[in-house]
Amino acid sequence: MTTALTPEQHLELYYFMQLNRRLEDRMVRLFRQNKIVGGLYSSLGQEATSIGTAYALEPRDWMAPMIRNIGSLLVKGCKPRDIFTQHMARYTSPTQGKDGTSHFGDLKVRHIVSPISMLGDLIPVMTGVAMAGRYLGQKIVAMTWIGDGGSSTGAFHEGLNLAATQRAPFVLVLENNQWAYSTPVSRQVPVKNLADRALAYGISSRIVDGNDVIAVYQTAKQAVEECRAGRGPVLIEAKTMRMKGHAQHDPADYVPKAMFEYWKARDPIARYEAYLNEHNLWDAEKKSEIDARIERELDEDQKFAEESPMPPPELAAQGVYCDGCHTIEAEWHRPKKELLPPASSVEAIWKVPDFGGFKGAAPSAKQPPAPKAPTKPAAPSDIAEAPPLRVPFGRGPKDRSFEQEQREKPPARPHRHKRRRR
Amino acid sequence: MTTALTPEQHLELYYFMQLNRRLEDRMVRLFRQNKIVGGLYSSLGQEATSIGTAYALEPRDWMAPMIRNIGSLLVKGCKPRDIFTQHMARYTSPTQGKDGTSHFGDLKVRHIVSPISMLGDLIPVMTGVAMAGRYLGQKIVAMTWIGDGGSSTGAFHEGLNLAATQRAPFVLVLENNQWAYSTPVSRQVPVKNLADRALAYGISSRIVDGNDVIAVYQTAKQAVEECRAGRGPVLIEAKTMRMKGHAQHDPADYVPKAMFEYWKARDPIARYEAYLNEHNLWDAEKKSEIDARIERELDEDQKFAEESPMPPPELAAQGVYCDGCHTIEAEWHRPKKELLPPASSVEAIWKVPDFGGFKGAAPSAKQPPAPKAPTKPAAPSDIAEAPPLRVPFGRGPKDRSFEQEQREKPPARPHRHKRRRR
């Protein structure tokens, strides 16, 4: 698998990051003009994380954005008008004004699941999406994002734990932007790297500079392909910084000024522009061509949104239930008969080879015997003895070659692996 | 701090383990006679874990048992009659028949919090008990237990994460008895050692042979004193085995026979008897003296329970609210004025020394820069910059000497530490 990018792709990354930023700049102006309904959440400074991760997804793949993942939505094919109209609660918005911000989705074409405000809930949901995709033989990967703060929710734990148990093709991007509303990471959990949350689930994890769009893309791409190959889930911690308050109403006085300066000097777009120059991937003309295109598109879509009507009052009472308005059809990419008896039938028993016994010293009054060495991310054999988890594509737990390789290959997580080399 | 035991204590441990087992043997007989209301959950084979851990607590310390911690309740001063009457739903039971099994507590004397059935809920609750004890200057430690299965609940994550953030004097004993109802550990999470759950919170953890009562006691004692010194919380994984079905109704056919045999050969009481012989801590006479005492006490309390009446129907409608039936008084062991202005006043600002920046390679198109080495359990400095967490006893985050020592001393977790020695 290559993570190399073509010159066009390099420029597309710039386009998306700049589009993301300019789009939000405009929304700030609209907010000041009272044209935004409700709150406005900024992803200023986090564009590289939103875009670099989503850029690793294929059209068939599924994602669920969080409130700051405007960039991810753009990469997955949403238009600025979707964002404008959602924030302005217009009838022309994807939710017709029933919900706002990034709270919309697209089941059929773009494969986007709408978030809800409750943090963490998308993690079990996207685990289910990943399981269903595998079940249907679609070879898809599911991705969602969570904040440093959101990683303390019960839903995060239950969701990622289930994903690990199911080896779901699921990538979770932990956007560590240093703050959960007014609360610094140090007050959320005393660990230096939130990627360590992965150790609790025996899954692999990576840490990446969230303001380096190339590094983010490559890390995400590797994670996505690992999942597609049946070796998921993967947790990625992207270290970045929320450069504004929690939302427009919040001046963020609680953030040390010097901290903003530290991160301003590492602005992802400025850094990427320097990178493009350095590698002669564009010139001033190309840049202004792209910037002009962005302004054109934004002018058009902002105009569309501002001219769009508010929804009619009677809409409020409609659409609570699906009464045949949708036809529900799964997309099968494998023969259904694999899932019907006799093909589906198994012997329903557990096998537990090593009985979970304690391998330490014999019972004694000595100090508690030193326990055995730590686990590397779950050897598939750990669950292979359960009734076989059929993985309809890639290499699954039952696949000895995979198990073989796991033994030789150090586990995916760079820094654990690094340590072992010492 | 010593974890050595006197000869008397060695025999007391035997007394409690044997009392626990004989008590449950009798309840099985009562169950067969339809004298038990509802289900009966066995802790056969787990006595050493229940008793060794609770034995590390002082009278002032608090605990909350889970359903299989009958032994812990006995150690904390509950009588067999409490267990009999609870299971037989008698009016003389601690809950007067309103609830059963180990669902009872004692706020005033024994400092026991009643569990509820929902797994994991006691973890945040006992974290709060630990925080309140510290707040009041009581120098107490709080302890509760959770199963391998219960460690997958959201409450486990939120509770232990809060405890870590608060450095609460809280010991969580993870009783890994290999099964959650019918589900083996391998199907709950693909990690070999559930103690690894602690890595997600930057807290220290230990693994102990749960069928070795001495090892369990010593491990628990160390953890308790670590917490009392302000260095909590601590997670202890005790590896043991549930030797019966989930409850009486469950024949546990799903457990491989050989697995029962493996663990039967490691029966905690048989092993401890051998240990007592080996170290000449008792003789046959002493043993039969203790056994006789146990039977005497059980005869008496079982008789008491069987002769106790059922509660009167009108009790059902009573006691939903506390309408002055209880007077609520906190036990202050520190001057209240410490907690009132001006003594309590602080400057309400965050300091964030290292700005959470990414310390890896410079931005580049190379492979994602190798992340830095893993964290050791939270350096206190991680949270010291938050408004000072006053720890009214022991050594807290603000205590430089502690910070100093932490830097020199390898982290508490034996097996991580061991690895570093390689």
Add this chain to the structure above:
Amino acid sequence: MPEITLLEAIRQALFEEMERDPAVVAIGEDIGVYGGAFKVTEGLLAKYGPERVIDTPISETAIVGAACGMSYLGLRPVAEMQFIDFIACCFNQVTNFAAKSHYRWGAPVPMVLRGPSGGGVHGGPFHSASPEMLFVHTPGLKVVYPSTAYDAKGLLKSAIRDNNPVLFFEHKFLYRRIKEEVPADDFTVPIGKAAVRRAGRDLTIVSYAATAHTSLDAAAMLSNEGIEAEVIDLRTLMPLDRDTILASVKKTNKLLIAHEDTRTGGIAGEIAAIVCESAFEDLDGPIARVTAPDTPVPYAPPLEESYLPSVEKVAAAARELAKY
């Protein structure tokens, strides 16, 4: 036709729906190898395999969340709560994620959430819950609570084929106590239709689940006293079958509502409001309620007995009402 229990009827519905449509999958704790705490899913794993019968960790939020995600790809997951009491642990996923999905962004969630409910088996405060009103009060959910084997099978099939999240309550006291002949061939019972279990002219007793049987027994007792009670079994609590209730009240002019759920905020209040709005003129007497008191479910048999609605309590209230 073979006689089967309510539990077996539910089990049959699961087997038949999984056979009919591979998009139907089951997920929950101990539902596979063990076959479920009450053996409702016994044999399902052996026949349909671990991809379709998924044993999960103890994580209700993950179970419901994953079921929502699966449903977005067109699957029809049937999630089990080992005891319905534990639905409190995934309350957010059910009421905020699943329930609001279609209204907010037009994404249907064809999911069934089922589990053993209700008291009468000395389960104590955490294994006897009747949480139905929490979900009746949550727009976007449908709530079904059958009292017969036939309805259980037919309603579960309807629930699985429904495009909305359906909460399917199974009264554990009835699991093995209810036995009746159920057709072996494929049939459904429509969601949203109540059943008049007994015709009568003197008063209407509206009830559901185990209390429907209590009410029928009471009606039989009353009949010997010359009081003819009409007994309505709601079967579906959301959407509520207003027409059947109102038609009966217009006929009998008197209404008694009986349920096992606690009194304050129970469905009796909602029904009283509907009748006062739409059939006030037809009422010849006060609306009576027989419910559990506002307490948790106590453990000891004498306490639980005094807690639960009984034939005597229903009959006594009906006699009072008949006097008007």
Add this chain to the structure above:
Amino acid sequence: MPEITLLEAIRQALFEEMERDPAVVAIGEDIGVYGGAFKVTEGLLAKYGPERVIDTPISETAIVGAACGMSYLGLRPVAEMQFIDFIACCFNQVTNFAAKSHYRWGAPVPMVLRGPSGGGVHGGPFHSASPEMLFVHTPGLKVVYPSTAYDAKGLLKSAIRDNNPVLFFEHKFLYRRIKEEVPADDFTVPIGKAAVRRAGRDLTIVSYAATAHTSLDAAAMLSNEGIEAEVIDLRTLMPLDRDTILASVKKTNKLLIAHEDTRTGGIAGEIAAIVCESAFEDLDGPIARVTAPDTPVPYAPPLEESYLPSVEKVAAAARELAKY
């Protein structure tokens, strides 16, 4: 007396109770350094320090669980939900742990759980919730929902001093819109007592929180038309003040209930049932309800406006009722 907002009244109650009793502590997300999403706890940390004003991770279950544990040692924690909507994430801790504690084993839980509730500020489906009935329907909890600054301060003090878990709902639309003179000295308002806000003879309008103001405006409008409505502000939803409601109905003989909560399963039903049980003879007309429809709270202003009860809707329903 100084004029203060409802928000400031709540803030004052917190300061005064923390000053009065060091056993009172505050815990929640962003309540310390930031002073809370709505600034209700602003200044609390600076004055009382981090041991008493605890910023937590985003973990509602941990917040409520820890508050329960603290209360067992005799503390009186006041826990904040940043928005009351997130109480769904700790539903189990609230309804199974806190609510049942005293009944099961006699352990009181003197805890207050407070948070901004209700709609009208374009908060959308997840920042506008009215979940009060979930807790009114949970035995063991008390539920308070003030509509005035005076009541907010007096009821919060009563809630903090109460020995039971009290849910204290704060209507965010009223936070800064309600201003009134509130005595500076220590006073309390008893939990469980409704207030007759306006006397009238023609009909009774029962309401609470923001809708109490809507109802008062409607009553003023009706008065110009010669219809005198009596307006009752419940203030406490659990325990419900039956006496005040029944006394008013016995006087006016007509009842309209208005609330912002959704219709099916809202408290209007419970009140209708109580009145039908205990004052049926006194009713001269149907019981009317003005409530939100059975939908999530929509985002767009025109949608939310049509969702919420309005002065016009209340007045129209009252006119209809007055005709009887």
